[in-house]
Amino acid sequence: MEYSVQAILCFLCFTTCCAFTYDDSHAGNSPGAGFDGLEPQWKSATATYVKQSDGGSISLGGACGYGDVFHWVTYGMYSAGLSAMLFNRGRTCGACFQIRCVDHILWCRQGSPAVTLTATDFCPPNYALPSDYGGWCNFPKQHFELSEAAFAEIAEVDKAADIVPIQYRRVKCGSRGGGLRFTASGSRQFYQVLVTNVGGDGEVVGVKVKGSRTGWIPMARNWGQNWQCYVDLIGQPLSFEVTTSDGKTLTSYNVAPPSWLFGQTFEGKQFSG
Incomplete structure (x- = not known):
């Protein structure tokens, strides 16, 4: 994925430009409010997206062996490629995460809605670029690569830079359709x-x-x-x-x-x- 200089510079200064503090007391979003998951506490990370027409790692799903997840009823658009820190050499494949865009009033959707994703692939590092300037998946960064459709549920695609600050936590995947x-x-x-x-x-x-x-x-x-x-x-x-x-x-x-x-x-x- 290519990033414009403007988008990268915007991300580097998001904590000082147009930032806001997310109110974790919002109904249903506090760690203990109606939460039936695995990790109640939110953790900080970043997220980018790839357009399905552009391909990208999650369009193939190769690192987990799932194949083209975009055409799976089970995973589909709610799939994510994980940085090495989260991917854990494939052990995290199939795990589910709830993520939400935070700390930016222009990029994040109002109310910071959360979306649940399945880990289906690996977001490879790019050590030719610094981790804060294009190498978003470099170790030990915690980063999620989403489909455009999933990204649009948490952030304003037309307004946001290519990368946004998020919070995430492990959750149960719920009951899948059919059996293993x-x-x-x-x-x-x-x-x-x-x-x-x-x-x-x-x-x-x-x-x-x-x-x-x-x-x-x-x-x-x-x-x-x-x-x-x-x-x-x-x-x-x-x-x-x-x-x-x-x-x-x-x-x-x-x-x-x-x-x-x-x-x-x-x-x-x-x-x-």
């Missing part, structure tokens, strides 16, 4: 499964697979939400055990029939919201 989805890939001696559409906490930290001729086999994270093991599971019905970062475990028995094929997707149970 397991997409198989690999070969006879190598089995990999992509886990998507995860409700509840959203952040998967452990996966096990079981065939009709095996016990429960712990899988290792390959990248994003792709999990792997070196076992021949062809011709066996498959069950999966998924654990999220809040410690909850969900078991889906016999999700894939004995005739399953690589490339197919099967649906299991779902975490409660």
